[in-house]
Amino acid sequence: MGTTVFTKGAWFLVPGLCFLTSVPVFAEVQKLALQQVVEVSLQNNGDLMSFREEKGIRDAARTRAGLLPNPTLDLEGGTGALTGSSAENNLAIGVSQEFLLAGKRDKRLTVVERELEAYHWQLADRERTLREEVKAVFYDAMLAEQRLKLTDHSIELNRQLLEVTKDRLAAGDIPELEMNLAKVELTRSEGVRIEVERALLQTRARLFTFMGLPAGEAPSIAGNLDNGLSLNKNLADLKQLALGKRPDLKALEAEKSRGDADVALARSESIPNLTAGLAFRRDTTSMDIGGVEGKDTAYTIGLKLSMPIPLFDRNQAGVQEARAKRSSTESRWTAVTRNVERDVETAYASLLNAEKVLSLYKSNIIPQLEENLKLTQEAYRLGEVGILSVIQEQKKFFEVSDSYLTALHARQVAFVKLESAVATDINGGAQ
Structure with missing residues (x-):
């Protein structure tokens, strides 16, 4: 009986070997793929939406730069009633207008246009950064989900092992200690699952925050840590x-152009503006000749030109x-250009290292680990080893499997960082 039961127990352990090579994907309603998550984030992220609204500030500045100065209305009136000459009075009305010289208006518009161009690239750079953050958190969530499945599988195997030990104990093949050890392993794996589930909830909450979803909305996400990414470009x-597509570089280039426009505007500001005014004036005077008072009214039209003297x-x-x-700005552009090249070098090296580590797992570690687990299970079935050997080998298998998932995640994150550093969807187009 012991042999028969143990054969069943070993049979239950074997499916764990296929976990890393094929994870069943169950159809779920409204699952969001990575690209959909990124699109939702770009549309609804609070910080990004707030920065988009700042375009209205730049548009207002462009409107302001294109406006001419308002004309000035001058009114003047006088009377001699307080000085004993009530018959004498004067009235003047005039309009003056300031004229911008040295092309100031066009230069101001040029400055604002360069600022709008810089804002456009700054927005694109924020979108690039958000894309990187969302993808990284998305793969964090994928890793947490795969770890949860791995812990579920560990629980199931430990539960099956416990059933085998109960049957063998009843048959008198093993001491009660072995059954207690199986119980401890089952409890330990259930505790690990609680921690993994907590990490998954926290990661999904971060992802939904990036997506700008209201509280209570938690859509399912669909993805794969091992999706066969390919890199067909060399470092050069x-x-x-990166130098041609990075929006932060383009934003600094626009700021450099704005700097030139600022200098041109500042030079033109050294030339004062001209103010021209046109006035209509009426003067009424009285004179007493031989006891007869007479009045004389004079009408005049005057032109007034004024300009500050740029002496001081x-x-x-x-x-x-x-x-x-x-x-x-030129110094920052030079520094950022060096940083961009360094970012690409670092991300490229990280991706190559991640590929090497993953290759070791796929070619050597995982196959050998599976073979070791099979041999240990068979030896336990034949009574050649004790339960501690099975527990240790099974624990090692799941620990290495978790490290393999971590390596898959590291490769994905490295690829995301490289795409962000280059500002290009390497398998598609520009970001």
Whole structure:
């Protein structure tokens, strides 16, 4: 009886060997794939939506830059009633207009256009960063889900092992200690599952926060840690792609153009504006000749031109400030260019290392581990080894399986970081 029961127990242990090579995927309603999760995040993420709204500020600045100064209405009136000459009075009405010289209006518009261009690339860079964060958390959730399945499988195997020990104990083949050891392993695996499930809930909560979902909404996600990613570009090509497509670099290039426009505007501000005014004036005077008072009314139209004399202030400080900002932007552009190349190098090396580690698991570690577990199960069935050997080998199998899942996750995250560093969907197009 012991042999028969033990054969059944070993039979239940064998399916665990197939866990890493084929995980059953059950059809679920409204499962979101990675691309759908990214699209939802780009549409609903709170921080990104807030930054998109800032475009209205730039549009308002463009409107303001294109407006001309408002004309000024001047009214003036006087009377001699308080000085004993009630018959004398005057009235003047005029309009003056400031005219922008040296092309200031066009230069201001150019500055705002460069700022809008920089904002466009800044928004694209935030989308690139959000894409990277969402993909990384998505694969964190995939890892947590795979670990949960692995712990479920561990629980099932430990439960089957416990049943085998009960049957063997009843048959008198083993001491009660072996059954107690199986119970401990089952309880331990159930405790591990609780921790893994907690980690999964936390990771999904982070993902749903990025997606901007309201509380209570928790859609299912669908993905695979081992989806056969391929890299068909060398390091030099990837660097060239990054330098041509990274939106943070393009934003700094737009800021450099704005710096040139700021300097041109500051120089034009050294030339004062001209104010021209047109006035209509009526003056009434009285005179007493031989006891007869007479009045005389005169009408005049006047033209007034005024312009500040740039004697002390020729906007030297403004020009100096604009040049300093332009130099600062150029320095940042140089530094970011070096950082971009370094980011690509680091991400590329990380991906290659992750591929090497994964290759070791697939070619050597996992197959050998499966073979060891089979041999140990068969030896236990024949009574050649004790239950401690089976527990130890089974524990080692699941620990290494978890490390294999970690290696798959590391490869995916490295690929995500490389795509973000290059700002290109390596298997598709620009991000």
